[in-house]
Amino acid sequence: MTVQGIAQDNRFKIDPEFHPVGDMQPYIHFPGVQMWWKAIDNIRRPLLTGLPEELFTQLQPGNLSPTSDPDALLGFMDRYGVDVGCLLPESMMDTTGGSSRWVSNGEMAEAVERHPDRFLYQPNLSPIKARGVGNAIWELEYWVKEKGARIFKFYPPEDTYINDPELWPFYAKAEALGIVLDIHTGFSWVPPGKSKYARPILLDDVARDFPQLKIVAFHMGYPYCDDLNMVAMGHPNVYPCLSLLVPWALTSPWKFARILGEALRFVGPERIIWGTDTAGFGAQTAAAVIGLRDFQIPEELQERYGYPALSEEDRARIFGGNLAGLLGIDTRRRIGNSTESRPAQREG
Numbered sequence: 423m424t425v426q427g428i429a430q431d432n433r434f435k436i437d438p439e440f441h442p443v444g445d446m447q448p449y450i451h452f453p454g455v456q457m458w459w460k461a462i463d464n465i466r467r468p469l470l471t472g473l474p475e476e477l478f479t480q481l482q483p484g485n486l487s488p489t490s491d492p493d494a495l496l497g498f499m500d501r502y503g504v505d506v507g508c509l510l511p512e513s514m515m516d517t518t519g520g521s522s523r524w525v526s527n528g529e530m531a532e533a534v535e536r537h538p539d540r541f542l543y544q545p546n547l548s549p550i551k552a553r554g555v556g557n558a559i560w561e562l563e564y565w566v567k568e569k570g571a572r573i574f575k576f577y578p579p580e581d582t583y584i585n586d587p588e589l590w591p592f593y594a595k596a597e598a599l600g601i602v603l604d605i606h607t608g609f610s611w612v613p614p615g616k617s618k619y620a621r622p623i624l625l626d627d628v629a630r631d632f633p634q635l636k637i638v639a640f641h642m643g644y645p646y647c648d649d650l651n652m653v654a655m656g657h658p659n660v661y662p663c664l665s666l667l668v669p670w671a672l673t674s675p676w677k678f679a680r681i682l683g684e685a686l687r688f689v690g691p692e693r694i695i696w697g698t699d700t701a702g703f704g705a706q707t708a709a710a711v712i713g714l715r716d717f718q719i720p721e722e723l724q725e726r727y728g729y730p731a732l733s734e735e736d737r738a739r740i741f742g743g744n745l746a747g748l749l750g751i752d753t754r755r756r757i758g759n760s761t762e763s764r765p766a767q768r769e770g
Contacts (some may be wrong), residue, residue, distance in 0.1 A: 431503060431715055434742040434753035437707070438544070438573065438604055438638060439665040439697040440499075440507035442492045442533065444525035454517035454614045461612040462701065469666075472673035473709075489702045492533035496540055498704040502711040505742065505756060508544040508573050509534055510604075512701070515549060516580035516614050527561075531569065542749070543571035544604070549581035550592055559595050566599050572749055573602040579615025584624035593628055597635040602748050604663070607643040607650060611666075622650035629657035636748050638695055641666050647681050651688035661744065662689055664714075665697025669706070671713030679719045683729030691736040695745050714741060 449455045489495065492509065499507055511525035527545040534541040545565045550558040565571035574596070578584050584605060596603050607622040622643030629637060638661045643650030647662075654660040662685050670678040685694050696714055700706035714737060719729050746753045 432756070433503075433715070433738050434746065434756060435504045435696065435711070436506045436508070436742040436745045436749075436751070437499075437504050437698050437700075437710075438508045438663065438695060438745055439510055439640060439699040440495060440541075441510050441512050441699070441701050442495065442525050442530060443490055443512050443702045444529070445490050446524070449518055449522060449524060452518045454519065455514075457614055458514060458517050458612045465611055469669050470673060473669075474672060489704075492530075492541075493536070495700070495702070496537055498700070498707045499540065501704070502707050504707065504711065506540060506542060506751065508542045508604075510544040510575050511546050513546045513548045513577060514580065514612075515552075520549075520552065527565070542573060543569055544573045544575055545571055546575045546577065548575065548577040550576060551582040551586060551588055552580075555588060555592050558592055562592070562595060562599065562601070566601060571601070573604065575604045575606075577606045577615075578619040579606060579610035579617065581619065583619050584621075585627040590631070593632045593635060597632045600634075600636075602636045602638060602745075604638045604640055606641065607639040608641045608646055609644065611641075622646050622653055625650070625660060626653050626657070629653065629660050633657070633659055635659055637661065638663050638745075638748075640697070640699070642681055642685065644681075647684060651684055654685075654689045654693065658693070661693045661695050661748070663695040663697050664740070665695075665710075666699035668696065668698070668713040669709035671717040672709055675717065676720065676723065678713070678717065679723050679729070680727075682717075682732070683719050683723060683727060686730050686732070686736070687728060691733075691739050693744060694740045696740045696742070 446455065495507065509530050511527060511530040513523050515523055530545070531543060534543050543565060545561065547558050547561060562574065607620050607625065609617040610620060622639060625637060625639060636659055639650055640663045642662050642664060644667060650662055654662050667678065667681060698706050698710040718732055723729055724731060742753055
């Protein structure tokens with residue numbers, strides 16, 4: 423596969439999984455934190471094996487090391503043409519035995535309020551059950567009513583099953599408030615999180631009982647992508663998200679073609695959402711932008727499996743149009759490539 427240069431294009435892009443990780447020094451002594459970062463080292467193998475050498479030459483050295491500075495994340499957005507980042511603080515309280523968050527929602531808000539034209543609030547409400555469902559509901563209402571937040575994160579691997587009945591009051595409140603709820607689905611790539619809590623088939627119960635709740639399923643439920651596609655096929659309020667997996671368009675294009683092709687056939691381009699899942703690495707943003715920008719499903723796979731070709735309209739929807747529609751954002755004006763700015767948060 424030929425990789426074009428890292429040049430900006432004209433497609434409006436929203437990243438729903440843009441992580442400030444924070445300063446790890448206060449937490450690095452916890453065994454769970456050390457386990458998490460060792461897993462990150464292992465993740466590099468499946469994500470980077472097969473990466474074209476010419477792409478490495480295009481990446482600036484700072485892109486290959488993580489940053490804890492939210493303003494540096496904004497630099498990545500500018501460099502690769504990402505208009506809006508939903509700033510999602512890592513909680514990972516399971517790594518510290520429940521004693522500490524890596525990054526607080528308050529720290530996230532400070533960064534958003536420094537750059538309200540580029541960042542969206544995305545409070546991390548995890549863990550919900552472990553902290554008390556009532557407490558999570560209170561915080562959800564606070565961020566919606568006081569700050570205008572409209573997108574939130576639930577990370578089941580550090581808490582409980584997606585379809586735990588004790589979460590029903592939380593889902594009911596989220597549905598009533600009209601927010602977008604991002605949920606980690608599939609394996610927990612980073613122990614000590616428990617993968618069994620995040621199987622995408624568990625979304626079937628939630629989507630059925632809360633049909634107006636807008637659910638974005640991170641990571642395509644990998645490796646259970648087929649399960650997620652079947653759930654989303656039956657529930658139009660479920661939106662599969664490609665976050666973390668898009669670099670496979672560069673390193674393993676036929677594998678990515680199957681993941682994307684199955685989603686296009688079962689769910690359709692109007693509900694697939696792009697994302698990076700960057701943990702402070704500019705290289706993740708670069709690979710996710712270039713991956714979808716330049717990708718096309720091979721004709722052989724189109725013929726063999728009936729996958730549709732990826733159109734320019736499809737790319738625009740996946741890069742930003744679909745999520746913008748859920749969040750009420752006007753995609754007709756670029757932010758990242760323009761001197762103009764407009765508030766990203768809801769007013770009033």
